Amino acid sequence: xxxxxxxxxxxxxxxxxxxxxxxxxxxxxxxxxxxxxxxxxxxxxxxxxxxxxxxxxxxxxxxxxxxxxxxxxxxxxxxxxxxxxxxxxxxxxxxxxxxxxxxxxxxxxxxxxxxxx
Amino acid sequence: xxxxxxxxxxxxxxxxxxxxxxxxxxxxxxxxxxxxxxxxxxxxxxxxxxxxxxxxxxxxxxxxxxxxxxxxxxxxxxxxxxxxxxxxxxxxxxxxxxxxxxxxxxxxxxxx
Numbered sequence: 001x002x003x004x005x006x007x008x009x010x011x012x013x014x015x016x017x018x019x020x021x022x023x024x025x026x027x028x029x030x031x032x033x034x035x036x037x038x039x040x041x042x043x044x045x046x047x048x049x050x051x052x053x054x055x056x057x058x059x060x061x062x063x064x065x066x067x068x069x070x071x072x073x074x075x076x077x078x079x080x081x082x083x084x085x086x087x088x089x090x091x092x093x094x095x096x097x098x099x100x101x102x103x104x105x106x107x108x109x110x111x112x113x114x115x116x117x
Numbered sequence: 118x119x120x121x122x123x124x125x126x127x128x129x130x131x132x133x134x135x136x137x138x139x140x141x142x143x144x145x146x147x148x149x150x151x152x153x154x155x156x157x158x159x160x161x162x163x164x165x166x167x168x169x170x171x172x173x174x175x176x177x178x179x180x181x182x183x184x185x186x187x188x189x190x191x192x193x194x195x196x197x198x199x200x201x202x203x204x205x206x207x208x209x210x211x212x213x214x215x216x217x218x219x220x221x222x223x224x225x226x227x228x229x
Contacts (some may be wrong), residue, residue: 004160033216042204042219043161056216091160105151107216108160 004109012115020078021112025094035091080115121205124223135192140203142186147209149190155202200227
């Protein structure tokens with residue numbers, strides 16, 4: 001078990017460019033989550049997948065944001081036409097099937113820090 | 118979802134016990150109380166969870182009074198490596214939603 005991995009760890013881009021982040025959850029975890037965290041704040045929920053189905057999206061996820069999990073394994077988060085306000089840490093988390101019968105625990109990756117200049 | 122209130126920051130010294138209290142006056146019957154820890158440049162990490170009374174694991178203890186309107190995370194004999202942000206979350210364990218709702222957390226600074 002290598003934990004949740006995210007790539008890249010850091011991304012600097014110019015305003016208006018598109019960026020894509022990748023998340024590899026812990027194997028056997030069928031639930032995958034994306035959160036965004038700005039300096040001094042707690043993580044904010046963006047979206048959630050169960051297998052390949054995107055089951056919930058936050059209003060924070062504007063139409064410039066899109067997330068996919070095509071085969072129910074890794075996921076990508078794309079931001080189109082980036083804005084300076086998109087600068088944040090983007091966190092991915094996963095949880096195993098049947099977690100509701102266990103602890104309310106999500107396993108977080110190290111995050112991708114996005115800086116939009 | 119119940120709103121939580123916790124101190125913005127706390128200071129302690131190595132070897133001391135640290136208690137962080139979280140208020141959640143509007144906690145619902147189905148809500149559990151969960152604490153996460155976050156180190157700089159890392160994702161949050163689950164610490165402990167409880168519904169009522171006391172829960173203890175190898176990392177911390179969680180005390181929840183009978184009215185469940187508050188809870189206290191207790192960290193025994195803290196070390197420098199316990200310097201982190203601690204988040205109190207209250208929710209219904211995902212029966213209606215799977216998302217975690219974080220507040221601003223408590224920034225714990227441990228001094229030598």
